[in-house]
Amino acid sequence: MDSVVERQSAGLDELEKVARHDLARLNYPPANWVPEKTGPDGRPVLDVLIVGAGMCGQTAGWGLMREGIRNIRVIERNRHGQEGPWNTTARMPTLRSPKHLTGPDLGVPALTFRAWYEAQHGAEGWEKLYKIPRLDWLAYLLWVRKVVDLKVENGVSLLKVEAAGDFLRASLSTGETILVRKIVLANGRDGSGGFRWPSFPSFASEDPARTARVYHTLEEIDFTAFKGKRLGILGVLATAIDNACTALEAGAREAICYARRPHLPQVNKSKGVSFPGFQRGQGMLDDDWRWKIYTYMLAAGSPPPHESVLRAQRLPGFAFRFAEPWLDIVIDADGVTVKTAKTTECFDAVLIGTGFDIDLSRRPELASFAANITLWADRRAPDEAQANAEAARYPYLGPGFELIEKMPGRTPHMSDIHLFNWGSILSHGALAGDIPGLFVGATRLVQSISHALFREDVETHVQNMYAQEDPELAPTDYFVPRDRRSGTL
Ligand SMILES: Cc1cc2nc3c(=O)[nH]c(=O)nc-3n(C[C@H](O)[C@H](O)[C@H](O)COP(=O)(O)OP(=O)(O)OC[C@H]3O[C@@H](n4cnc5c(N)ncnc54)[C@H](O)[C@@H]3O)c2cc1C
Incomplete structure (x- = not known):
């Protein structure tokens, strides 16, 4: 920190x-x-x-x-x-x-x-x-x-x-x-909500055995503990990549980011809707429009910023693995075994970069x-x-x-x-x-x-309005005390 x-x-x-x-x-x-x-x-x-x-x-x-x-x-x-x-x-x-x-x-x-x-x-x-x-x-x-x-x-x-x-x-x-x-x-x-944890047959996020083995990327993490270690990271979006880079910069040997998708999302749709009309208007739309817009946004995902990808590209030990979802993770005595759709890998620790739910x-x-x-x-x-x-x-x-x-x-x-x-x-x-x-x-x-x-409080405010006394004309010859006024007091 x-x-x-x-x-x-x-x-x-x-x-x-x-x-x-x-x-x-x-x-x-x-x-x-x-x-x-x-x-x-x-x-x-x-x-x-x-x-x-x-x-x-x-x-x-x-x-x-x-x-x-x-x-x-x-x-x-x-x-x-x-x-x-x-x-x-x-x-x-x-x-x-x-x-x-x-x-x-x-x-x-x-x-x-x-x-x-x-x-x-x-x-x-x-x-x-x-x-x-x-x-x-x-x-x-x-x-x-x-x-x-x-x-x-x-x-x-x-x-x-x-x-x-x-x-x-x-x-x-x-x-x-x-x-x-x-x-x-x-x-x-x-x-x-809370951290999003994927569901795997052999893993439960509340299992105390995950300490120092399985982390969520949004937890506080002591990256110095990863010196010389090999890490698997589930996720390829901004936070997953930033965590991989931080680990490599702290001395990790390898950090591999995995995705189900075949490539990185390419377009940040939220950038294109970042103008007052959209910002003010979206919440005023009917349910059909709002649903249409955000289900599309959620499905589109958001690419990691190119700065994060460039940071990663420069680091030896970094790699992406696309189209390779994780099917299970098992915590071992000395690391974590990850079963992917293509192979089985052994890591010293894994980081789950799947965001919030x-x-x-x-x-x-x-x-x-x-x-x-x-x-x-x-x-x-x-x-x-x-x-x-x-x-x-x-x-x-x-x-x-x-x-x-x-x-x-x-x-x-x-x-x-x-x-x-x-x-x-x-x-x-x-x-x-x-x-x-x-x-x-x-x-x-x-x-x-x-x-x-x-x-x-409208009743109180209106009562206060009735009761309000402000002798605006007191310094003039035309001031009339309240008890002698005609019409609205
Ligand atoms: C890693 C990361 C990078 C981001 N980068 C950008 C960016 O570049 N540009 C951008 O526009 N957005 C970015 N965001 C998104 C967004 O701007 C931030 O998440 C921002 O912090 C949101 O502000 P917030 O006030 O909603 O939440 P937060 O800043 O998280 O503040 C919420 C506060 O509530 C407190 N809190 C929670 N529960 C309780 C409780 N029960 N009682 C008392 N206090 C409580 C927390 O301690 C926290 O301080 C980023 C988000 C993350 C996670």
Whole structure:
């Protein structure tokens, strides 16, 4: 794991002043407008709990603050500086995205990555930059968080959510149980499921014998342990290749990536749909269109970036094996035997690079809701759902990323849970997971929460409007006290 991510420089200090001044000019943060609620115990109820302070969680938090929704908490299970994959399980030197992307800045120029980078390296440095170094992205995110004064409680996990009277009850790892009106699950790529493990006759992912023999590529791994070793890797996409390269660079003798497919996927379809019309419009389409688009995307797959493949090509000991699926793996005393469709191989260790699965029944936080969450399977004909089993497992979300009950009334307050993670792509497109769609996604989420909180309290807001007294004309000769006014008071 890499450390020391936060940067300090005169240029950044200067930019921070500019950004803070910009924020002040935008009247940030506006006053909180949400009426306070109290629970049955007389304690104040939290308006929004954001779970996860990665890219999506922190942008949602800053968006809510900017909207004047300030009775919020942002919790993050990891330590400060270890949010998201960037200095833990991401193993590529640079981001895969192009450098010009915006998102975490929510439209404030001084908060863009470019501003952050130029403040340290000048305009020329920006011109020379090819792609964003991975740890720079993390340092940048932490800097934005600091400048917008978003408080994050690190080392705090959400354990459980349940309905509790008029609210949701969240149990936290601190031992607290808190009543909340809305929960945003910004808990990352695995936040709607977990690691995807292939099914083999002789292997179970929960078998303790897999320690130091079978890894998932998205786990934390000590690559120095692979010095001189021969590794088999299941998968040929970005993460699988990055893991193979990291192992070879750490001294592994051989790293072979296997695929069922005959060659690498060639076209990154998500690049072609990365424009505002698609990003804003996809979630507004009817079910047939959304299903058509994402079942196609899922089937098409996404090629590894050419930088990853070039990195691999240069390393002696690297190889691809296409059209050679694994049929079984057996953990031995001194390694792992892999039976492929073509042969049997012995490795010192194997890495499973098959990504994440979407399956809300695997999320312990959602156990009391899971069985009643509407999935895309519930909205498609059985044969279509069967033919697209992965797509069918995605939750069918409402317009503000909220979960929807399968049987209305059975699980109260389910729609107060907003799923702002990868599980939302079938319903909304990639607005809560990748950088390009973040601006659209965070804005949509915030507006929806704002609208819902306002709507729930509309009576109070209207009473306040009736009761409002603003003696605008008091300094003039034409002021009339309230008890002597005619017409609307
Ligand atoms: C290896 C890798 C490389 C990527 N590269 C790119 C790229 O180049 N370009 C791009 O656009 N996208 C990329 N992505 C995709 C995406 O941008 C990242 O996954 C990004 O981190 C998503 O942000 P997030 O906030 O949704 O999730 P995360 O950054 O993963 O943040 C989620 C946070 O939630 C916390 N959390 C989880 N559960 C709980 C809980 N119960 N209680 C409290 N906290 C919890 C986690 O600790 C984590 O910090 C990459 C993803 C990976 C995995």
